[in-house]
Amino acid sequence: MGADSRAEQAGRGRATRGAVLVACGGLLMTACATMPDSGDVQAVKGANPGDSQVRVYAVAPRDNAEPDEIVDGFLEAMTSDDPGFATARKYLTNEAARSWKPEQSITVLTTAPDREQADRNADPENQGRAYPLSGRKIATVDARHAYQPVSPAEYEQSIHVVQQPTANGKGKEWRIDSLPPGLVLGEADFLRNYRSVNKYYFASGEDWVVADPVYIRQRQDPVTRMDPVTQTVKALLEGPTNWLKPAVDSSFLSGTELKEGVTTLTPDDQSTLRVPLNAKADRAGGDACRRMAAQLLFTLGDLTSVRVEQVELLGSGGQSLCRLGKGQAAEFAAVRNADREESPYFVDGHGKLMMLMLGAKEAAAPAEVPGPLGKPGLQLGSVAVDRGETRAAGVGSSGRELFVSSITTEQETPAAILRSKAAKPEDRLSAPSWDGRGDLWVADRDPAAPHLWMVPDGTGEPVEVRTPWLDDDARIESLRVSADGVRIALVVTRGDRTTLQIGRVQRQTTGDEPVVSVLDLQPATPRMESVTAVSWAGPSRLVVVGREAGGVQQIRYLQTDGSTSTTSVLPGLDGVTSVAAPHNDKSSVVADSGNDGIVRLAPGTNWQPVVKTGASPVYPG
Template sequence: MRMRRRTASSAAVLGAALLLAGCAAMPGDGSPGPVPSDPAGQGQDSQVVVVAVPPKDGEAPEELMKGFLDDLVSDEHGYETARKYLAQGTTWDPEQRVTVLDGMSVLPPQTSNGKEATVVVEGRQLAHLDANHVYATDGADDGGVKVDLPFTFAKNAQGQWRIKELPPGLILNQVDFQRIYQSVDLYYPARQGPGVPRSAPLVTDPVYLRSRIDPLDTAVTQLLRGPSDWLDPVVASAFPKDTRLARLQTAADGTASVYLRAPEPGGLTSGAACQSMAEQLYLTLSQVNTQESSQSGQAVSSVRLYRDGDGSALCSMDASTFAGRQPASSATGYYVGTNGHLWSVSPDSGSKTELGAEPVPQGVGIGSFAVAPDGGSQVAAVSSDGRALYVSSLTGSAPPSQALFHAERGSGAGLSTPSWDAAGTIWVADRSVPDRLLAAVNGQPAVVSLVGLSGTVTRVRVAADGVRIVLEVQQGGQDRLLLGRISREGTEQSPLLTVDGLHPLAPKVTSVGALSWYDGDSLIMLGQFEGSPTDSLAMLETDGSQAQQNSGNAQLLSRMSQVSAVQGIQPQALLGSDQDKKIWKLAPNSNKWEFIAEGSQPTYPG
């Protein structure tokens, strides 16, 4: 079930990546075959229009129940027709919750004394949205949790049955949920702390909003309410507390004029604070899909921020201004050549260059490595025996003399592949002992506090924002993927880092061969799912709403060993390698993998 809507360039890479397994083979002497793209992948009619119908006189509770449920999937703004099914004085907030069911049955009513009746809606609950529109799974990987949702009907003074008591919010089957809601990424700056630059990176907070009811206005309103409960401890917001949206206007050139009201007259001002607000608005609004709504065709390419009642803009933000506020990044790929040296590959031409860098002492050998995402100035490399991690210049020729980290024990798997965030913090797991995660903030090493974790961390992939982190943990002989949040305290000289809020990312995953952040709210994985004997390429959403997999060609996947993506809002390419030490690249907007080099461990910075 693919519920996210992505930009065209992102979808092309994603579709090709997930279909490559089933539609392309990697022959030993040639290029993989073409990979047909999957523009929608839904098999659903997104143009269905449901018109709300009011209750009819004399309808029995069972018919009224079906009519009420039908009205919940209509395109009415405030569910005014659905409210006509409610008894006078009955309170109901459709925004309080959305319950997503796999299948839905209305059971025959249970009537007592002819004045009240109970009708039960039965189904298997897969997920729900909370009051902040945050998605949470409810046993979806096991086919859902059986639920009985009771509705109490009572006769009014006119002898008509109406709903007296009902469950909170909306009740939808998963097909209607897919049709009605779209995933929207809200963006909040990371809280300041050791390793966080003054211009804090923006962190993705995915929510689900109605796609046909003013999605731009709704996205701004939700952004102003603040982040989800899970993300709130590690992010901030540039908007003054209790700021509200007054109105939003879009122009034909893609400019969104956003008028805000703040409780304090001086709360909305120009300058750096305004630019931060505009940055949050621009990044949030520019990726909202409006094609199915009354705002169709109003794709946002720039934002102007106004104080309501004021005719002049306080500040503005567009693609060029936004790019100038972001840290430098690199889409150059890197790999270990057959000669054991580091090489780079151009993202455009595919040209290869052997680097003069010696990331480990001579004779030690490179076991794994990661390149800093700041344009490729540094490389962190683990020795081939897994015992030590070294940091050196990517362009220098002198090998490092001292290791930054050592594995605590001489036996065991040693250090994992390192991972960098955009602020320059290095993360690595010590697999020789349980519960040991290490980090270095601007060269200052620290042992990370892991809250609520019991097991051995075997893999670590940190998001570019430095706020979210995925850990592969071995517990009781099983591998689990956990998503956590990073809290930063202390000083630059003595950083105190904590990972908490850990929760399963993809409970059905049984083994992971390769894992890479794909964009702000998803990862791409090569691994196995429960019940499948072969590897799959899968897209994993951080909110748990999706674990799309493609088992595909067993011959291909049995030979793949690595996959890496350029992390960003607009993913640009994928690199992959097979066990024959051949490296392949999926170019932007392409559906064909191209052979680019002999070597191993292809990776993009991060």
């Protein structure tokens, strides 16, 4: 049965089902899960969200099934791995079975859709019955596999059943002739059947890759019959999601697909994956082929179930087009030496930039940083260190001025490169952020003249970023730019709500002047009532501090597309005002916890105090 557990819903017009260990033999069961053959018998309350070990098998409708059973059976069958959804289609009329396209979209609800009792008088002419479906819609997934969260909203649809002649023509049977488009799944069933992977494309005109998260089936795809590796490769070849497409390029020529009939891709005993492509790929030259192979290696690196150390692209005749190993692909990473252990920085109680020395078991005393930002005098309030850890940017404690200086050599106190005219400190400059290109970003929160600024190379003339969405009702509280420079995480206040938005960065050059825009803001935390802080934690993952309606403050991981799971919540911590996460999982998450000062969360441990007096902890970026 579905992991959202439609096992006991008699009160909502559904047939009551018994314990799962005996249910698979019952006539009323429409799907069942594989379970252990020992242990206590318990009533089914639903699998843990995202429990991919639970398998659901669809069961065809029984003879002379009542219309209630037909609707319930179909809803259950949608949650299965049934090839081609063939069993689910048996609940539909012939015409509905032909026209239903489950691969076109997924509607994700908080729980399995509630099926109400039908109004038997609603369709007297055709003697059909309409069954209302309801729930709370939280997301959709489109045909490109892109997840799009929405603020929880009422979902109201219906399934209509009619009687049609049986196959032998001697009677009639109930079947569904009208239904919602695509799949409709509760969140637990969705996470059990689908998993997030990152596809990778090149930042437009650049030599580094950008993550593009999508969802694929955990196991064989019912429609394409492809295993997860092949699904992932197919999704990459289909091109970037619609949101990211304007800012990235694919090295695969338009029309490049897997060779016809390929449904399984398996690495050999040398961890080399050979990918057979159609004739469109035959024209790929050496450099283009290397970039294609790099996109594949980065993409397949997200699949923990398979180890791929090298890819070989094959042309339509089976000829080798090129080979590329992980070490060679590393030159295309947005963050070089991504496996190294990173060190965080912070502002101490005297307003100086300092480096935290976090050992495996305990932290050493913070280290002084060379340069004027590490000396008394400027009185910093927030800081950012560039990806190469050679320069830092700091905003004074008054929020009025932005400074940039070296943190490897001593130099004179620099002049401010940007100033805010706002009257109140809280309305002045936000904490700064560096992207992987070496450009510096900061927001001026002046209510009279709000701006988002980009400083080319951290030293050039500040460029005002075009933000058509930044109107009188919007205020940027804080920002963090991705290492690839293509996406920006923005904490934005509108009215009484502070939310996390992900914007797409687009760059052009008009004459000699750069034109930079942040467009198409997408909500990343629609279920959170307020967001306090955010940090990048990898190519497409964020750490967010926020609070859901009626809840307490929590710290959790989520994808840039807004998807998450119940396993992503970090241990509780009170009063967090800022957070910083490393690019990889080898270093600690650090946070400013108010009364507890700077604390850290090492992998596999709980929060530990590091520095009693300090603020604005940051990793490079």
